[in-house]
Amino acid sequence: xxxxxxxxxxxxxxxxxxxxxxxxxxxxxxxxxxxxxxxxxxxxxxxxxxxxxxxxxxxxxxxxxxxxxxxxxxxxxxxxxxxxxxxxxxxxxxxxxxxxxxxxxxxxxxxxxxxxxxxxxxxxxxxxxxxxxxxxxxxxxxxxxxxxxxxxxxxxxxxxxxxxxxxxxxxxxxxxxxxxxxxxxxxxxxxxxxxxxxxxxxxxxxxxxxxxxxxxxxxxxxxxxxxxxxxxxxxxxxxxxxxxxxxxxxxxxxxxxxxxxxxxxxxxxxxxxxxxxxxxxxxxxxxxxxxxxxxxxxxxxxxxxxxxxxxxxxxxxxxxxxxxxxxxxxxxxxxxxxxxxxxxxxxxxx
Numbered sequence: 001x002x003x004x005x006x007x008x009x010x011x012x013x014x015x016x017x018x019x020x021x022x023x024x025x026x027x028x029x030x031x032x033x034x035x036x037x038x039x040x041x042x043x044x045x046x047x048x049x050x051x052x053x054x055x056x057x058x059x060x061x062x063x064x065x066x067x068x069x070x071x072x073x074x075x076x077x078x079x080x081x082x083x084x085x086x087x088x089x090x091x092x093x094x095x096x097x098x099x100x101x102x103x104x105x106x107x108x109x110x111x112x113x114x115x116x117x118x119x120x121x122x123x124x125x126x127x128x129x130x131x132x133x134x135x136x137x138x139x140x141x142x143x144x145x146x147x148x149x150x151x152x153x154x155x156x157x158x159x160x161x162x163x164x165x166x167x168x169x170x171x172x173x174x175x176x177x178x179x180x181x182x183x184x185x186x187x188x189x190x191x192x193x194x195x196x197x198x199x200x201x202x203x204x205x206x207x208x209x210x211x212x213x214x215x216x217x218x219x220x221x222x223x224x225x226x227x228x229x230x231x232x233x234x235x236x237x238x239x240x241x242x243x244x245x246x247x248x249x250x251x252x253x254x255x256x257x258x259x260x261x262x263x264x265x266x267x268x269x270x271x272x273x274x275x276x277x278x279x280x281x282x283x284x285x286x287x288x289x290x291x292x293x294x295x296x297x298x299x300x301x302x303x304x305x306x307x308x309x310x311x312x313x314x315x316x317x318x319x320x321x322x323x324x325x326x327x328x329x330x331x332x333x334x335x336x337x338x339x340x341x342x343x344x345x346x347x348x349x350x
Contacts, residue, residue: 045101047077047294049287050091052108052175055083056209057265058236058283059106061350065284069291077291085109085176085209092116101298102126104290107135109178114139126301128294130286131181133331142309144293146281146318146336149181153188155279155339156258157196160189160230163256163276166197168229171221173242173259175209175235182234185260189232202228207238211265214241222249233259239278243269263340263349270342280348281318281336288316289334 049066051059059081066079082091085108093116095103103125107113110132117127117139129140133149160170170193174182186204193199202225207213214237222228222245231246233239239259243266246255252274261278269275292314300307309332313320318336325331340348 044075045298047102047291048095048100049079049290050103050105051081052088052106053083053085053209054081056237057262062283062287065287069288089113089116096120096123100125102128102294104128104294106130107132107180109176110135110180111178126294126297128290130290134180134184137328137330141297142293143331144289145331145333146286148333149184150188152337153185154192156232157189157192159258159277160232160256161197164229166199169200169202169227170230170232171202171228172204172232173207173214173234173238174204175207177206185234207235209235209237211237211241214238215245218242218245228255230256236261239275240265240269243274247274263345267345270345277339277341279337279339285316285318289314289319292316
């Protein structure tokens with residue numbers, strides 16, 4: 001296992017004093033039921049990973065990744081959240097009273113979460129985000145993205161435009177109207193449609209990452225607007241609910257459905273050709289990448305050095321190399337997108 005604190009490596013020729021450990025060492029365990037690992041020498045950090053919500057398959061998969069990381073490294077980093085995305089800011093607020101070294105978070109509502117993340121950074125807590133590249137960088141130390149968000153949204157638009165023949169209306173679903181990544185994908189798709197097709201946007205709708213919501217809204221919208229020919233989903237559940245409605249209305253092959261999802265929830269609709277394709281990145285690997293990023297930042301702080309991201313690998317699939325954003329170098333892009341069709345469903349069975 002890596003020595004995550006690495007403070008013992010500082011000034012190896014000298015003996016560290018008790019005072020130095022008190023000033024720079026890890027925070028003491030607070031005795032909660034989610035105690036962080038303290039390691040054989042008390043050298044591990046206290047790190048929490050906070051998902052958008054805990055009750056959907058996507059973030060249950062991320063929890064699997066955190067647990068796998070702990071098992072592989074002998075750590076006990078904490079995964080903590082709420083079943084409701086609207087409660088996320090409150091979850092992080094509670095963490096601020098518990099003396100953490102780092103908080104890794106996937107924002108649900110960036111507007112409500114931003115002031116809480118600002119408090120965290122003011123307290124000296126390292127903040128690592130995911131799916132938050134367009135947030136003001138003052139709210140995070142680093143944001144780790146699976147890919148360039150504009151490219152991801154453009155990909156969906158290209159697929160939908162081809163399936164629809166470049167004509168007709170399309171609708172878009174986002175988990176939350178303040179979700180940074182979801183809106184970036186949709187904005188990029190809008191730009192592609194406007195520049196390359198005769199397709200027009202019939203609306204962007206919020207689902208709360210809930211399958212029933214996307215199902216109900218899709219059914220109502222398609223019945224009221226028979227000229228809708230394409231649906232773009234952002235949350236993993238969006239295309240599943242939309243596909244169910246499309247099938248029930250007998251519109252498979254007439255209304256194209258493309259977006260983000262997972263094989264575990266979308267398989268039947270891909271096999272029936274209602275979902276033409278979906279894209280995914282493994283949330284388990286994203287969870288691992290955030291932890292590794294937090295450790296890298298904390299190590300650099302402990303050493304009193306600048307973090308060099310140019311050669312940084314986060315030891316997670318899709319994040320072995322990172323590309324800094326040209327304008328905001330603390331936003332780092334991996335290459336973790338996978339496009340799934342009937343031909344490769346079994347290769348990404350999570």
